[in-house]
Amino acid sequence: MAQSEFMSPQQDALEHLRVIRSLMEKAHIYRAISAPAAALGGILSVLCAGFAGWSIVQGQGLAVERGSWFLVEWLLILGVTGTVNVLLLAGEARRRGQPLVSDGMRMALRALVPPLLVGGVLGVGLIVYLHNHVMAVLIWVVCYGLALLATSSFSPKSLIRLGWVFVILGLLSFVAWASSGEIRNLPHDQGLAALLMGVSFGLCHIIYALCVFLSPKQEALVVPR
């Protein structure tokens, strides 16, 4: 507090108001998706999409057909990543002396569930009943982005940026896909859908995790004396 002794009362007051503002902002931040879980999901997605890419290279072309495995594989990845995410959030909550279902988590669930539910039901419906994998993936990508953006009032900036990346990528991919009849009319679209999943849920999550790991941690505002 020696610094305060050399400050004018106005500067001192300004400094104290800054402390209040930063702490108020910090106290309301909740990271619903932990970076290690995002990295794991990203790596699994890239591996899964890589397998589809390998099939294409093997000569089957983009029109690769792998039966109902597409949905099973991606639901498995979602299950594994989701479980790891919950375990990591539980560990973090325990470390902070908070219950897992904290005010922050309730707030996050309220924001995340509606767009994820809509995307999930529409996507699965498109795959199971209409066999339109690309459209399902595009809906998943856009709805996931919208879900992240719905948490913008309490999420760290990195998650909000990730939300925008998903929304923009989903919309651009839709325009590219819709405007290209040759690709749209492939006999089977699982290969292309897998590649889209790899780029969006794979690469974007890996880049997000790297940005979080490499960013300097916010320092505590009060220095222990």
Add this chain to the structure above:
Amino acid sequence: MIDFDQLDKTIHEKSRLSIMTLLASRGEWAFQEMKSELGMSDGNLITHLRTLGTAGYVREQRDESGTRPRTTYHLTSEGRVAFKRYVDVLEAIVKTINPS
């Protein structure tokens, strides 16, 4: 003209101000959570919480029902009023700054 003595001396200390701010931002905070958020040592945090408790601004609550006892803190209505008054005075002081 601002009377700087209007600033509540109990709150006008960075550590205690930070504690008051956290408690004002949300209903209740567990001790460990507050410690991790503020980066303070156990002893330092307890001392400041006691000071705020003695002033009647903060109330402690112990929950022994779980496997581990959990201590949480929250602002009293007196503490909430004092914090608001403190922020108002700070704002009034800042307004006296000459932009030039």
